[in-house]
Amino acid sequence: MSFEALKRDSDKRWLDLTTGTKPWIRVSSVMCCGTSLESEEIVSVIANYIEKNKMLINIDTVGCHGICYAGPIIDILYKGQPRIFWGNVTKDNVVKILDSYIKKGEVLTDNLLGSLGERSIDGIKKIDDLPGINLQNRIALRNSGNIAFNDIFQYIANGGFEGLHKAVTKMSSDEVISEVKNSGLRGRGGAAFPTGLKWSFMSNSKGVKYILCNCEEGDPGAYNDKGILESDPYTLIEGMAIAGYATKSTNGYVFIRHGHDGPIERTKEAINQAYENGLLGKNIFGSDFSFDIEVSLTGDSYVAGEETALMESIEGKSARPRSRPPFPAAYGVWGKPSTINNVKSLAYVSEIIRNGSEWFKSIGTESSSGTAIVCLSGDILNPGMYEVEMGISIKDVVEKIGGGIPNGRKLKMLQTGGPLGGVLGPDSLKVKIDFDEMAKAGAILGSGGIIIVDDRTCAVDLTKSLVAFCQYESCGKCFPCRLGMTHLLEIVEKISKGKGNLNDLDLMNKIGKNMQAGSLCGHGQLGYNPISSALKHFQSDFESCMDGNCPTGSCNERQIVFPENTRPSSWQTIKEN
């Protein structure tokens, strides 16, 4: 089928769904809110309800609305009325909601979130007024919560694959690269490297070349990559195919951690549907461009998210970084030229090609165009995944979107960009969400995770949990990192137990410098960051703890039991065997 015919068919299906006589129920279900709060059960309760009442109803499972605090969410579109949303739905109250709305036309006000649509209904507020909705500008998440994660026609009806079609049929590879360069898109995985420039480094050699999409996402506090894959895997597939066309690549790997079943299953299904409709595979849109995508799974290893360790893992080996050069663009996975992009970076690409780079550049700030997908967690009233324009202040994100700190507590620390990103104090609230502005303030935006910590936590306590994470996840290849992290953890633990002294601070600094100089990848190079940044803002906490007076008492209250096994794992069992 030609793309035009596919598009016509998709539009017709969408029109039936949105304006037909049947009610359309959408249940939001993703790993971070849905599954954990039983929304799969809600779907089956609704299915039973439909069958019992012999009703003609369309029901779809959709992705994330971003407002995790309200999950699970269902909404109904019926009889030309605006979409009406209910939050914190359970398997016990869902039938009541359906009964009153579909049978009697009454909107149940318990758990009501609001309505979405141009018209409003008397007495029902608009969902746009909810915290976290009105300040968002959703580009990468544009379809999230609106389309079924498993229906490619709904994606196509909403402009899907138009970017790929335009690239393949109307643009040359170089034109696609310059369009992405001009858009100012920078990598959303952590390093913020310009995406178009990265693509242009790809070797011109003929033969097999790879686009690798990194969804390892081991950073505690970040869940936006998995959120995209669960909500709208098609946007990633389209972005990868465009990247493939631009770099003249032949194959793509989506790299996900084993055990994250939601993202894995949904991505696999989306890939299959793309093949069925000729949007992947041989001679896409009748051109000579062919591209294949498969899912590659890794085991439990944080360092597997590092670009060269990722390639080792795809090859089935231990995820330990390689030394560079050679760089991946010349010698990557299986020794072939490879380009590695984060899920979020690729999720923007189709819209950039479809709407043009000037459109994307007009959003955000001069040095960081577009949006950032921030994940709020920790001591925050409205935790969630929010897509905001670059340039918004951290204060607005925490207070206006996140709703501030609950229970009248005070903000003490912010932890951004993953455990290696470091700890910030309340004075950082004025900093803008922007790659360069944040770097100037000594922080990284990284993967977009922001953990908010209130005044019940001692800086030593938080640092201990970050250092423990980094120690546990060191791959062990470079000894400055392997031994250094262990030594740092010992010292921080000693301080938290009231036994440290000021000499320890010098010692930690020395170890940190050695790690930075002697480690192959960012894990060791930045491994001292949690401590140095905490010391910069909260040295007094460290000094009080050394005297045995933890300022908040949390060092004593929260005794983390660190897992004993390190790499190589289960050593004892192996010996016994």
Place this chain on the structure above:
Amino acid sequence: MSALKNINNEYILDILENQDHTTVTILSSLLSVQDGIGFLPKNAIKVVADFVNVTTNDVWGVASYYLNFRFDPPGKHTIEICWGPSCHVNGASKLQSSVLEKFKLKNQGDTSDGKFTLKFNTCLGACPQAPMISINHKLSGKMNSLKLLKMLDKLK
């Protein structure tokens, strides 16, 4: 339980030949075996090595690197408690100590009756609902000790 330690080679080979991975590697093969059997039996190392055409040393290297692999049968139920920073500030250590006490364990591991395996996870990937736990790979959030101990009591 110990009877499970020897799974015959044909059974393992069958798993390897039918694995749900497009690119077959040491890692994909080990993941398939563990998914199919619940752990890596000792003889699986040799079977995987022959299947992928590498040495047993290569396979041991990968099997001992990724922390999700285990070499003896797990308990009937696997309980994971996340101790990442978001969960930590929301009280993960209390969950750890109450489950450790209930299971009479000092650290992660298996209960002596083989009923439970306790694991501490660095991030279960659902931070907005911290503190997170998972029971048999099903996530539950906003957890507290009382709720968790009740959930454990319900497991047969």
